[in-house]
């Protein structure tokens with residue numbers, strides 16, 4: 001990994017051919033919505049679903065980024081379309097789901113990959129910064145989940161939700177706002193997994209460890225350089241690791257799985273250190 005690459009992780013050309021155990025074309029006819037679908041993990045997930053034959057509806061805030069991914073996927077003869085929506089705006093989210101149903105008459109799987117945070121000591125969080133992270137990751141994910149579930153309920157059709165979160169179990173340093181938000185999403189997902197089972201809706205989470213994507217640009221080169229040593233495998237994961245986990249839980253392979261949290265972190269929750277703001281002197285021995 002170079003210190004300041006233009007792009008971390010996969011290019012669209014990589015994602016078009018990266019090997020997978022899943023059968024190409026096996027989800028033909030299905031429609032999958034990936035929020036944050038122009039980001040590192042969301043983009044890999046959209047590519048994988050599209051390669052499996054699904055129509056990938058890709059959303060994000062940046063029109064240009066979304067258009068670029070859609071162009072790359074459709075250029076390979078696969079199905080994709082894009083929409084600009086901020087997950088923090090409930091009316092915009094509801095209108096977005098109206099549009100998806102009007103265009104496709106169905107939605108089968110929702111992957112919530114829109115999210116992020118910035119590294120800062122919790123004691124220094126501003127109200128605005130705290131609210132930005134909670135609104136994006138907890139409220140935004142919830143608005144998407146609820147809008148999806150209402151459509152499935154009203155149409156009398158089953159559905160499946162996968163929320164991409166963060167490993168919350170080991171006191172991840174410098175990102176307390178996101179740990180609060182993601183713990184909320186995990187709890188919420190377990191709760192509605194029960195409440196929405198009668199509607200035929202499954203709800204699961206994937207917790208990535210250190211996954212090399214453009215999202216890493218918000219961290220210093222020193223912090224990033226240590227991420228590959230944050231787990232016993234001594235390497236970073238890649239966006240395809242998370243995409244394949246999302247497909248497993250979201251698609252028919254996960255048909256008897258709901259309310260589950262799948263951690264994909266190379267064992268980092270068991271052993272390893274992650275310092276998003278650098279390792280403080282106090283912890284150096």
Ligand SMILES: CCCCC/C=C/C(=O)SCCNC(=O)CCNC(=O)[C@H](O)C(C)(C)COP(=O)(O)OP(=O)(O)OC[C@H]1O[C@@H](n2cnc3c(N)ncnc32)[C@H](O)[C@@H]1OP(=O)(O)O
Pocket residue numbers: 115116117118119120126128129130132133136166209210211213214215216218227230274276
């Ligand atoms: C072992 C693994 C490593 C750690 C685990 C997680 C890794 C990842 O998740 S990487 C991939 C995720 N991607 C990102 O995190 C993308 C980068 N982050 C963001 O874009 C933002 O943090 C955001 C998600 C909260 C975006 O919200 P937005 O409302 O667009 O945010 P603003 O940039 O407008 O900022 C609002 C407000 O937040 C405070 N703030 C933002 N950045 C910082 C910062 N670097 N330091 C301190 N405070 C920050 C600040 O109060 C901002 O308001 P203004 O001061 O008025 O700008």
Ligand SMILES: NC(=O)C1=CN([C@@H]2O[C@H](COP(=O)(O)OP(=O)(O)OC[C@H]3O[C@@H](n4cnc5c(N)ncnc54)[C@H](OP(=O)(O)O)[C@@H]3O)[C@@H](O)[C@H]2O)C=CC1
Pocket residue numbers: 035036037038039040041042059060061062063065085086087088113114115116117136140164165166167207208209210211212213214215216
């Ligand atoms: N990479 C990693 O190491 C890890 C990632 N994760 C989580 O996985 C998820 C995906 O991360 P990753 O792909 O790496 O990060 P990226 O930053 O590459 O992608 C995140 C995407 O989220 C979108 N997004 C952010 N805020 C909003 C919003 N308010 N409304 C709509 N879209 C939004 C962004 O789109 P746009 O710029 O167009 O707004 C961006 O494309 C995030 O939740 C992240 O925190 C968790 C653990 C580790």
